[in-house]
Amino acid sequence: MKIAVVGTGYVGLVTGTCFAETGNTVTCVDIDQAKVDKLKSGRITIYEPGLEQLFDRNIKQGRLFFTTSLEEGIKDAKIIFLALPTPPGADGAADLKYVLKVAEDLGPLLKDYAVVVDKSTVPVGTAEKVQKKIAVGAKVEFDVVSNPEFLREGVAVDDFMKPDRVVVGTNSPKARKVMEALYAPFVRQGNPIIFMDERSAELTKYAANSFLATKITFMNEIANLCELLGADVDSVRKGVGTDSRIGKRFLFPGIGYGGSCFPKDVQALAKSSEDANYEFKILTAVMDVNESQKTRLIPHIKKYFNGNLKGKTIAIWGLSFKPHTDDIREAPSLYNIDELLKEGAILKVHDPESMDNVKKVIGDKVQYSHTPYEAAQDADAIFIATEWPEFRTPDFDKLSSILKNKVIFDGRNLYDLNFMKEQGYVYYSIGREVIHG
Numbered sequence: 253m254k255i256a257v258v259g260t261g262y263v264g265l266v267t268g269t270c271f272a273e274t275g276n277t278v279t280c281v282d283i284d285q286a287k288v289d290k291l292k293s294g295r296i297t298i299y300e301p302g303l304e305q306l307f308d309r310n311i312k313q314g315r316l317f318f319t320t321s322l323e324e325g326i327k328d329a330k331i332i333f334l335a336l337p338t339p340p341g342a343d344g345a346a347d348l349k350y351v352l353k354v355a356e357d358l359g360p361l362l363k364d365y366a367v368v369v370d371k372s373t374v375p376v377g378t379a380e381k382v383q384k385k386i387a388v389g390a391k392v393e394f395d396v397v398s399n400p401e402f403l404r405e406g407v408a409v410d411d412f413m414k415p416d417r418v419v420v421g422t423n424s425p426k427a428r429k430v431m432e433a434l435y436a437p438f439v440r441q442g443n444p445i446i447f448m449d450e451r452s453a454e455l456t457k458y459a460a461n462s463f464l465a466t467k468i469t470f471m472n473e474i475a476n477l478c479e480l481l482g483a484d485v486d487s488v489r490k491g492v493g494t495d496s497r498i499g500k501r502f503l504f505p506g507i508g509y510g511g512s513c514f515p516k517d518v519q520a521l522a523k524s525s526e527d528a529n530y531e532f533k534i535l536t537a538v539m540d541v542n543e544s545q546k547t548r549l550i551p552h553i554k555k556y557f558n559g560n561l562k563g564k565t566i567a568i569w570g571l572s573f574k575p576h577t578d579d580i581r582e583a584p585s586l587y588n589i590d591e592l593l594k595e596g597a598i599l600k601v602h603d604p605e606s607m608d609n610v611k612k613v614i615g616d617k618v619q620y621s622h623t624p625y626e627a628a629q630d631a632d633a634i635f636i637a638t639e640w641p642e643f644r645t646p647d648f649d650k651l652s653s654i655l656k657n658k659v660i661f662d663g664r665n666l667y668d669l670n671f672m673k674e675q676g677y678v679y680y681s682i683g684r685e686v687i688h689g
């Protein structure tokens with residue numbers, strides 16, 4: 253099947269590449285000329301494990317193309333995915349300007365029946381808005397379908413190729429048939445499609461993200477309580493998570509959730525609720541708790557250095573909002589960097605993938621290190637913001653010999669408390685006993 257994907261960012265590029273991998277011919281469209289030039293020359297634009305291999309293969313086999321022209325991109329396409337940004341507007345609602353602009357442009361370009369699919373995360377009622385915008389210029393029949401995406405960055409290819417489920421919102425039997433054909437290879441693998449109406453599909457996406465953000469936030473509050481009551485959040489997490497009704501995943505406490513989606517989607521659902529005259533109290537609490545959780549370790553750091561961080565060198569390990577991605581949108585690391593710089597600390601940062609992106613945002617306010625050890629050299633403390641695997645088992649002998657102080661503030665609970673005691677470290681983590689070295 254011939255497919256177009258409009259918007260070639262994280263979701264668009266993964267969607268386009270993975271559908272090419274299942275045998276479709278895909279053209280990805282983007283307005284960013286530099287991005288398209290790079291993709292056309294066979295260079296990938298994001299870091300996502302496993303994607304490059306599929307990208308190379310499908311380009312070589314003539315199934316994956318790139319263009320800046322919407323007209324060229326959608327030519328003969330039976331399905332047109334919209335994977336466009338939906339950033340928060342000033343009032344917290346999802347800004348639909350990118351989606352609606354492309355919808356408007358699409359109308360006159362449609363030459364034959366096509367299914368236009370909202371893959372972006374969009375508020376309830378957007379499929380109807382997109383339908384109306386396209387209808388203004390369209391001379392042929394078309395359907396608008398909601399097909400929200402549930403992939404996680406860092407494991408996007410796996411999530412896309414083996415989804416827990418595919419949600420498709422449509423009341424059109426014709427569009428349903430087209431979507432069934434597209435997802436047939438996934439269904440044959442045992443990954444179900446759940447069909448529903450457009451509005452329910454749109455709300456499913458916000459409900460899923462907000463529920464997961466709530467689950468994490470709940471555990472963050474339990475962790476905070478553990479610190480006050482002398483309990484251990486790791487034990488509580490295991491004790492709670494083994495109840496199959498609760499489940500083990502997304503119970504890891506830390507310095508808050510970040511990324512391009514949870515923060516904006518929780519906010520957007522809260523705004524949709526407000527617009528519907530419904531006070532969604534849990535969401536307000538989730539946003540408040542997450543805000544303060546991000547800098548939860550800062551008071552400990554200040555206290556440890558007797559309230560004076562001026563001239564103290566702190567190594568920051570991990571900058572991306574989670575491991576295995578170069579994405580730094582809403583990364584908790586950045587909030588901590590801001591706070592520490594305000595206090596006069598000198599920061600030496602290391603991240604395996606996202607340092608170039610960080611440079612674009614904060615420039616030379618911090619020193620960039622090629623390795624975690626280079627960052628730790630002569631540092632007064634280490635601050636761990638992201639749980640990259642390479643930070644899990646560092647060479648502690650080496651670390652102890654290069655650090656000025658054996659102090660670690662760990663926002664991701666990477667190390668065993670007894671081990672840190674044996675190593676003689678001062679060790680602060682989240683929801684666990686403080687080790688005093």
Ligand SMILES: NC(=O)C1=CN([C@@H]2O[C@H](COP(=O)(O)OP(=O)(O)OC[C@H]3O[C@@H](n4cnc5c(N)ncnc54)[C@H](O)[C@@H]3O)[C@@H](O)[C@H]2O)C=CC1
Pocket residue numbers: 258259260261262263264281282283284287335336337338350353354371372373374401402403404405512513
């Ligand atoms: N990043 C993620 O992990 C996930 C994101 N989503 C949702 O998917 C949507 C897209 O997110 P990302 O891929 O992260 O965004 P992104 O910002 O990485 O990519 C969006 C792309 O759209 C392009 N674009 C903007 N206007 C355009 C136009 N008129 N024509 C063609 N291209 C245009 C931009 O240049 C950019 O390359 C959002 O609604 C997001 O909430 C959903 C699930 C996962």
Ligand SMILES: O=C(O)[C@H]1O[C@H](OP(=O)(O)OP(=O)(O)OC[C@H]2O[C@@H](n3ccc(=O)[nH]c3=O)[C@H](O)[C@@H]2O)[C@H](O)[C@@H](O)[C@@H]1O
Pocket residue numbers: 373401402403404405406461464468501502503504505506507508509510511512513514573574
């Ligand atoms: O809509 C989206 O964009 C996506 O948002 C999330 O995916 P993503 O943001 O890529 O990453 P997650 O693995 O969900 O992590 C989000 C944040 O929560 C934090 N987190 C996650 C899990 C956990 O147990 N504890 C925790 O603090 C991570 O550190 C990270 O900052 C969802 O998991 C995806 O299903 C969804 O498609």
